[in-house]
Amino acid sequence: MSTLFPLPAEDEIAKLPKRLKAMIALFGYCEGQKCATCIHLYAKRYNKTYYKCDLNGDTNGPGTDWRVGWPACGRWEPRCTVKPLGGLATMGDLTTTRAMTPEDVDRAVEVLKERGLG
DSSP states (O other), X not given: OOOSSOOOOHHHHHTSOHHHHHHHHHHOEEEEEXXXXXXXXXXXXXXXXXXXXXXXOOOSSGGGOBOTXXXXXXXXOBOOOOOOSTTOOOTTOTTOOSOOOHXXXXXXXXXXXXXXXX
């Protein structure tokens, strides 16, 4: 059977859950990449950490839990590798649990000015 997208080996596909098989069927496969390095993966931290893919949805239940070691689908995008400025979170940082506030933006501008970049 021919496909529009590259696919992992059939024995590898057989081990994957239906939700990831559907993602690979829709978007293809990003050879050599794992979900752990994708911008679409995020963490929800409670007494444990639960990973989710923002392309798959989130029901707050185990049906949408994601594994960092799964092969990446064709929508894989690299995480931002820029280090935080002055302790501020960066895009794609798995530890980020909230959106930036106006105060965060103001602090980022201050840090950039202090470093002669703003």
